[in-house]
Amino acid sequence: MNILVACKIVPDDQDVKVAGDGSLDFSRAHKVVSTYDLNAIEAAAQIAAANDGSTVKAISVGPKKADDSKTKKNILARGVDELFLAADDALDGLDAFATAAELAKLAAKAGDWDVIVTGDGSADLYAKQTGVQLAAKLGVPFVSGVVSAEAADGKLVAKRLLESEEETVEVPLPAVVSVAPEFAEPRIAGMKDILAAGKKPMNVEGAEGAPAKAVEEVSVKAPAEVDRKKEMFDDVDAFAAAVKAAL
Amino acid sequence: MSKAFVIAETENGARELCAGARKLADEVVLVSVGAPVSGAADKSFHIDVPAGNIADDAYVTVNKIYDAEGGDVVLGEQTLRALSLVGRLAAKLGAAAITGVSAVEGGVATSMYFGGTGVREAKAAGDVAVYTFGPGVFDASEATGTDAVEEAAFEAPENAVAKTGSEALPPSDVNLAGADAIVACGRGFGAEEDLQLARDLAAKLGAELACSRPLAEGVDWFPREAYVGVSGAVVSPKVYVAVGISGQMQHMVGCNGADVIVAVNKDKNAPVFKACDYGFVGDLKTVLPALTAAL
Ligand SMILES: Cc1cc2nc3c(=O)[nH]c(=O)nc-3n(C[C@H](O)[C@H](O)[C@H](O)COP(=O)(O)OP(=O)(O)OC[C@H]3O[C@@H](n4cnc5c(N)ncnc54)[C@H](O)[C@@H]3O)c2cc1C
Numbered sequence A: 001m002n003i004l005v006a007c008k009i010v011p012d013d014q015d016v017k018v019a020g021d022g023s024l025d026f027s028r029a030h031k032v033v034s035t036y037d038l039n040a041i042e043a044a045a046q047i048a049a050a051n052d053g054s055t056v057k058a059i060s061v062g063p064k065k066a067d068d069s070k071t072k073k074n075i076l077a078r079g080v081d082e083l084f085l086a087a088d089d090a091l092d093g094l095d096a097f098a099t100a101a102e103l104a105k106l107a108a109k110a111g112d113w114d115v116i117v118t119g120d121g122s123a124d125l126y127a128k129q130t131g132v133q134l135a136a137k138l139g140v141p142f143v144s145g146v147v148s149a150e151a152a153d154g155k156l157v158a159k160r161l162l163e164s165e166e167e168t169v170e171v172p173l174p175a176v177v178s179v180a181p182e183f184a185e186p187r188i189a190g191m192k193d194i195l196a197a198g199k200k201p202m203n204v205e206g207a208e209g210a211p212a213k214a215v216e217e218v219s220v221k222a223p224a225e226v227d228r229k230k231e232m233f234d235d236v237d238a239f240a241a242a243v244k245a246a247l
Numbered sequence B: 001m002s003k004a005f006v007i008a009e010t011e012n013g014a015r016e017l018c019a020g021a022r023k024l025a026d027e028v029v030l031v032s033v034g035a036p037v038s039g040a041a042d043k044s045f046h047i048d049v050p051a052g053n054i055a056d057d058a059y060v061t062v063n064k065i066y067d068a069e070g071g072d073v074v075l076g077e078q079t080l081r082a083l084s085l086v087g088r089l090a091a092k093l094g095a096a097a098i099t100g101v102s103a104v105e106g107g108v109a110t111s112m113y114f115g116g117t118g119v120r121e122a123k124a125a126g127d128v129a130v131y132t133f134g135p136g137v138f139d140a141s142e143a144t145g146t147d148a149v150e151e152a153a154f155e156a157p158e159n160a161v162a163k164t165g166s167e168a169l170p171p172s173d174v175n176l177a178g179a180d181a182i183v184a185c186g187r188g189f190g191a192e193e194d195l196q197l198a199r200d201l202a203a204k205l206g207a208e209l210a211c212s213r214p215l216a217e218g219v220d221w222f223p224r225e226a227y228v229g230v231s232g233a234v235v236s237p238k239v240y241v242a243v244g245i246s247g248q249m250q251h252m253v254g255c256n257g258a259d260v261i262v263a264v265n266k267d268k269n270a271p272v273f274k275a276c277d278y279g280f281v282g283d284l285k286t287v288l289p290a291l292t293a294a295l
């Protein structure tokens, strides 16, 4: 089976600073793979491992800074064979419609594929929309919330965890599936995997032009701070008394 | 006359969104793929999804209804199935949904960025704005409309997904909504048996037990209903005790409504100490039994 996995490279929100005007400063944040896309990569690798002769290729769209050697190796150290990355500041902060259009171009460059795996939702937008937009763009089926999947003659037999039920489905391929984090815990990549990753093919390109925006960002600000006492205790009895008084 | 087009799966979702749609447009059209919903919109459609199909594939019909009815603004419910339908319609319109919206004012929608690390304002660039809302943004009891519900026939797409089975999830006994006190467990709990320490504390406080997201889905020590945060439960007890929780925004936005936040963490630099009222630095394995005994 030829599997593509879409993963987003985002700034690490642990490194975000609040600027004087209340806006968020991401300029010094490290680039990381969006949290739940690590689960998607692992899901893709596991589906590949269960089907002899499978390949896994990662596709990603982001700003110039997404072309980060450590992050690229981190993706390729997780059972991914090849990376297709479009990194250009014209591709920064795209909405799901524009992202899907760019991902579709990368998918075409990555060769024949049977299934595109996406994560539960991106760390920044958490919109859960890119997968279905990509499916619409490509004219293929889409299912979300997938917690397990097995390949069976031209289709994927999958279980979906929905809000109040678990649904079993047969998805004709090619298709886009969005996996829930429960599908698989990301592996810890070892030194050997990371070294090997550096030798795998990385196809990095710029944008052909700035895609039109379907959504315009007006502002991003730090949230209003909730006032808290921040009182530290080192005596358990005093701590217990404070907790008790609050009840 | 402006028109709102509502896509919903659950009845409560349909009513909430229709109530919200009234504030954004003069006329409200509802399409529901769950139960038929009456008395919530000016025009109400119901798509009966055949047992062998998935509701997500009702998009062919939903998009046809949109073609016939139109709409300047689309409001979608944030269930996985409705999100699929919203995405298919947005794709057709050349739009992208702004999701997790908490307020819309003059065409500008407010939602969280990086799970609460930021607050984002955004607006649709095209003619049709598409938003999705989680539960509780609008008041379902305010919905009004016609009692007539029109049936719209489900039309399968090419390459339809086949539904071969479905099992209801076991009902959970988690009840965080009305709790006065909550003890929440995080990844600081290294072993499942250590949770007993949290249970003992909760018993003493008359508290409900909750958790951070990794304890409900990486390991399944807790049901999904028990995790607090941006993608989980939003709670507002009198006291929230966060134990072995680092205090990342994605978690804290779920408990910021608590009157008092108490934190126990072995790392004195854990962000949770900047967001709590009372903090104690120490290993939960020694601090919890001591705290329980002292109460
Ligand atoms: C899109 C998105 C949505 C998310 N939604 C949610 C959400 O709704 N809810 C949620 O909770 N998370 C959510 N997350 C995950 C969130 O970002 C954090 O990863 C998660 O909250 C961390 O959980 P934690 O604090 O239990 O674990 P960690 O961050 O691993 O923290 C464990 C803490 O335990 C402490 N510790 C370790 N051992 C001990 C000990 N013996 N005694 C005392 N302390 C100890 C450590 O010092 C550390 O601070 C989301 C993430 C994303 C990307």
Ligand SMILES: Nc1ncnc2c1ncn2[C@@H]1O[C@H](COP(=O)(O)O)[C@@H](O)[C@H]1O
Residues within 6 Å of the ligand: A006, A007, A008, A009, A034, A036, A037, A040, A059, A060, A061, A062, A096, A099, A103, A117, A118, A119, A120, A121, A122, A125, A126, A127, A128, A129, A130, A131
């Ligand atoms: N820029 C991107 N590059 C690659 N994959 C992406 C990108 N944006 C979103 N995705 C994929 O789509 C999923 C859903 O993203 P979202 O719709 O932003 O919540 C993510 O988990 C990724 O798998």
